[in-house]
Amino acid sequence: MSSVRVDVQWSPVAADQFLTWGSDLQLYQVQDVTPTEIVQLPRLRLGPKTAASLLSTNNDLQFIKCVSWCPGQETDPTNQLLAVGQANGKVALTTFSKVPDARGIKGREFIPKHSRPVNSLAWSTQEPQLLAAGLDKVRTDHSVIVCDVTRTSQPPTYAFDQRNSSAGDVMKPMIEFGLAETTHSVAFSLHANRTLITGMNNKHIKVFDLREGKLCATANTKAVYGICTDVHNEHRLASFVENQVSIWDLRSLERPVLYLDATKTITKLAWCPSRVGLLASLCRDSSSVRIYDILHYTHGGEDQEPAVITRSINTDSSTYISAFSWHPTHENRIITASYTGKLVDYNVHERITLNWSATSALLWTNGKKTLQQIDCQHPVYSHFDDISTAIMTRAQKKYGLHVNNLATNGEVTDDMSLRNLWTWLDAARSLVIAGNFKLPGGMPYRYQGVWSLMAIKEESLSSDIINKSWVGLEGQKPHFAKVFRCEERSRALELCSWGFESETVLNSFLSQLEAAGYHTRAAAVAVFNQRLKQAILILERGASSKKLPALNSTAMALSETEMAIEDRVAFACTYLSDIRLMEYLEKLNTQLTEEGNLDGILLTDCGTGHYTHPSARFYQRFSYRNLLDSLGLWNERAQLDVIMNDNKHAERPPQHIYLTCNFCKKGISAYIQTPGRPRNPYARFGTGSANKSKMQACPNCRKPLPRCSLCLVHMGTPSGWGSSVPKNSSGEEGVDGAPNTPTSNTTVSKRKLSNFTSWFTWCQTCRHGGHAHHLMEWFKEHTECPVTSCKCKCMSLDTVSKVASSSVSLMTK
Template sequence: MNGVRLEVQWSPVHPDKFITWGTEISLYEVLPLKDAQKSSCLKVSNTTAANLLATNSSHHYVKCVDIYPQPEPDILLAIGQANGKIVFTTFGPTAFDAIGLTGKELVPRHARQCNVVAWNPVDSNLLAAGLDKYRADHSVLLWDVLKCPLHGNGRAGVANVSHQHSMSGGEGTRPIAELGLSETTHSLAWFNTQSRSFVLGMNNKHLKLVDLRDSNKIVNSTPTKSVYGLVVDPHKDHQLASFVENQISVWDTRNFEKPVLTLTQNKPVTKIHWCPTRHNLLGSLMRDSPSIHLHDIQQTVIGNDEVEPSVLERTIHPGTTNNITSFSWHPTHENRLLEISLSGSITDSVVFERITLNWSPTSHVVWTHGRRTLKLISDKDLIYNDLNDISAKLKRRALSDYGLKPELWQNGDLAEDESLKNLWFWLNVSRSLVDDGNMRGIECPLPGVRYLLKMDGSETNGFAVKSDMISRPWTDLGNSANSARIYRFDKESSLTSFLDRLEAEGSYARAAAIAVFNLKLKKAIDILNRGAVSQNKQSIPQNLNIVAMALSGYSDDRSSMWRGLCLNSRSQLPEPYLRAAFAFLTAEADNYENVLNESGVAVEDRVAFACTFLSDSKLNEYLKHLTSKLTEEGNLAGILLTGTSMEGVQLLQRYLDVTGDVQSVSLLAVRAFPPDLLQETSVQEWITSYRTLLDAWHLWNQRAHFDIVMSACCPNDKPPQQVFVSCNFCGKSISAQMQGLSRNRGAYARLGGTSQKLKMTSCPQCRKPLPRCAICLVHMGTPSGLQNNNNTNSNGRLAAASNKMADFSTWFTWCQTCRHGGHAAHMTHWFREHSECPVTACTCRCLSLDAASKVASIITHKL
């Protein structure tokens, strides 16, 4: 490689120090940015800075460097040079000076380039060097730099070996082992748990595993050109990686014939490094690249076999615009990287983990945060209020029995949504009108406007409504010549009470606009004036009195100045109802498009306006267009037009697609749809999905109430019996034989003096006796069938029909462990005073196995 390459390396034992080297070697200390006040400090991230502690420029032609891997207070470096020498150096006076290591040189017999130098991570006295080829010399040299055996805790401290080293004299510079005669060593890496084993990349054609305890030394090898940059996985000694040109190979020493994984890159690889804090994460650097590539190797095991791993790859950009020349993982801080660029700038960055995210049906979000931490957001977290999450909203509604209240309007108060509230209120009003007989001849329980006007396509000509066109004067203007053409049906509704209600709610603009639509201009002006002096100034526009003044000058003269000013200024009004009112007053040739298409005006008001001022054909066309538009938007206000029809189903389906509110569409269908619509495929899918949702939330009570309401809508579709008692001999259901009491009367015994209820004591199918009660020793059995509905009371009148089945006291009950049991009343009485099974010689403590009894006992103790 031409030029000097800058390298960076974290200290393996000093978490806040690292070195850089090229033409000179520099030692840095990482500080929080707020504590870095010296001019020599370099900002390396948004939170940290690097303080230059020392620089060593006395060594030239440096080819490789490694840091002494033991936690000494000072840093000792082993430097491999171009002439093959290995020099020990420090930054200033250290404890290593006293034992003669500082400045010590290890010299091979023949000069050639040193390609790699590596301290043993287990026995730190051992140092291995890999050299270029020499015809009659070895390329792998192993030194014991302190010339002392391994003792105690796996390392020999510097203080403990000083005396022995001084006794050994010059013999300490001789290698204790030599390998690779007339070969070239390109890379070398020690294993992390085996102090006498390492792997070599040699001669551009071999990887060799070496065990110094073996007389043969070379214990395994494999032919490959991928012999550069050998690194051993710090978490798995059997996994290592190497590269050649643009190809990275991942090896498993247990199956060393071929690489388990080959990664092909776009450019030549210059460095690879395993992450020491993250399993199976390999970082790689390409030549002339401003980014680092990460390879997340996913190991897969099927049965007892480990299949070929898969790889998730991604690229990280540290933020520098220059090409990166080297990088180093921090030895202990999770996913922390140092990068150095061609310009010498250093970047301290953290690789954000590819998180695993899980979202439970109960709205709990859990994700990984590093190796040892999980973060959780529960459904009670305040963030859900900001997110407006539909699932959390549905759960809150379900807990408040939303949709299950007896009166339809009560459900609107629980909806937490204005459109839903209006819809439930409208359904309540519509049902009341039908039930009270105000809509004669209406078969639909909740009809829509188009159904009432016979404009739903049921008639042959598309609509059957016939209205009378009349001219109504502006009576409060004092000029009988002013009039408007309207279309009137058989009935007219009272307006005063409705306007009073709108004023009471503070909807002055809406009340004034509706008064204008009903040709009561003076009343509209009075409403606006009252709104202008209202004390609730914050929610009411401040220009209502000005609008009232503008209305008072109304003129139907097409060329008047008033009309021209209104046309120019109408769009500047912030209130849509006021814009609609002036659009009505300035309309030409009965063209009311600006009123009918004002989206800020409620759908019911626009429909009422259309019914008043549009002819039958135009009304039919407008309602059809409006229905289509509202259906496409999923606007629930469209139910006013469609009612409970197939068009209503389509609108609710679109609303569901937009909002995900499966709860509301299911409850609306159950509470409002006729039985034939409930059988539609889409409606059944809503109901099934909502039931599944309630089950996932463990809201069993709400699910049961929902099913009760559902069964009330479809009394003929009763769910099949799912739980029953079966005979131990023939396996037949005992309750399934209830219909044949008269034919099997011999299988029953009378209960006391009651002739209407019979008690089974044997199987109606095989006549085998039922088990005996462990307390009373009588064959168990429960009274079957309903009580007689023809009972008379003391007044001689028929009593109310009773659907009460057998009393709970006679029900079967038994322990799921020992299978002993009896009548429910008897077992309850027994376990009030005992915890052990009543059957002789049975030592099962049935009561302690019952979770319900544990809860009850806890509650009792607390009380």
């Protein structure tokens, strides 16, 4: 290990250059390389994608203690000014350029009266000609020196080596502080003009105002080393002592606002210039840099834990780090130097904030200004069988809301079990509506399954054996198949869609299967119904279609899993004896129930609780409604509620939301039927469809209603029940508008709401509103309320900030 400590610093001007120093000064330039590129000397590999080339070396100065790079702008970065503090107390100004400095600044020195080490150097960012130096203690001299590098002493004030300097090369201190004191660190305020902060005597942090040349604030603390100010916060600075970091607020230096502990003695401290609230520290004999994120810290008193996130970055675990430097402009970029001289260019990865919305949109941060997002349409979701995405996609396709044709609900899914379930439900409902499907004793059919119909004593199941001839077999000798028939079997076959009472019904069913692409199943059904020749023709027609399980002897076995459940049950009901049939159905019912297979509904039913407990079914409905709300599918949720409550014969709930006039505080709804007031409040105005849009005043006090925030037209009441409401003989609307018309659920269900786009809509926070379609169009392009001077973000107050299309309408059955 080298005995010389190597330090490093990025250039404050040139983004691709940095400086190292130990026994000499070296200037490097960073170059982009590929990870597989071979980097040979004299270039140095810094990281997977960067390498460094040595531009220049300056070995004119000896016994270097500290170096500070002048932040002043220069056209040629090699002409940037360096202040070098030496062990003998000298502060020299130098550059890497071999060309003489036109301003005569290069080569100037400050030489104290007494030899002593220079502990710290700092340039002013607001006035780059100002340089501050902190020196060790001498009884008769000052330890804080502030110089204007553009001015020299005439004649020299301090003794200096005449062999190396002339009167014009010596810098005269502009201001001096700290007589007979020790200065451990100095730093200029990055925001306040001519304000110098120093750590002195192992017990004080002092703030000097250079404009008045006096001390303006002081703090008693041992944390006087490595003082650095935060570029993002004018009041914040940091310092350290041994293994503790102190964060200070310049407005109150009585005590630190935050303490940060380290495991070892700290040697360096620096704020990140490109990231708010990020502080890095380096400990002695450490191979990692410790980073503190205090962005979310709040000073909440002694009883509150400070919210500080701490982590360590390991740039090279093979050696100890001697120094590090943040890049001044590149976000979270840091370079480290080891005692062996190894340099590493490292990017500190951000701790991302991950958010997953109810709509499966994944959002995370990427840097300080960038957000990245993927939704369920992204190809990455194709690798997951995500049920939440499937539920959302189905709900958007009105899954479960097609009540007129239940089989349509299965068509919007890609799950064969669901398709079979909805197809069976549609067929079972057809049997219920027809009323011809009767159970023993004349009881009506209520969606019972095959097992529920046939789970009776074996001796009570008496089947007739019928020899049925094969159709399509050539030859003189007829061939017969032995089949079993009884009333229970016929009901089961009808539930399996095998109730083929005539050739027409069978051929129609086979044609439907072929049209859907199920040629092998159609062939199997034909074979099971003694139509061998027809089965062969079906297979010939489907030979060029998508490959499906082959029809062979195994497929005809009852244990063939590739066969549809309804076909297997129908086959068993046709060809198995009574005892074997009941054994097979019981075994199959147990198997499907244990698997949770939806195809088992065919055997059980929809209401006996084989698959779910009643409380579980209630929770499933409740959670699904909440899921639709979280997805922003409010129209689908409303339609679901209408469908679920359509068959409930309870009384219509009383109205609990009222629109009232701002002036008289009376109801303004044209369809309110309040107790004790049977008449229509709008009867004197007329409530025909032609006049509906003209109702723009309170029916009681005649004061105008509020205006739409966008079109500025008084809000009328075209929203409500449409003109299709039946009227009585007096011409009044016969549901809520006339007392002699019954308000039954049947009548209500036939009424149609007017278009949702014309409804009066308002924000529950700011109380501003307007026509629904106007507001929807507005919030497609804006986030704030359309009312002038109102800053309410009305639409974003919802759980899902999603504006529906203006054509959306709310339909009721």
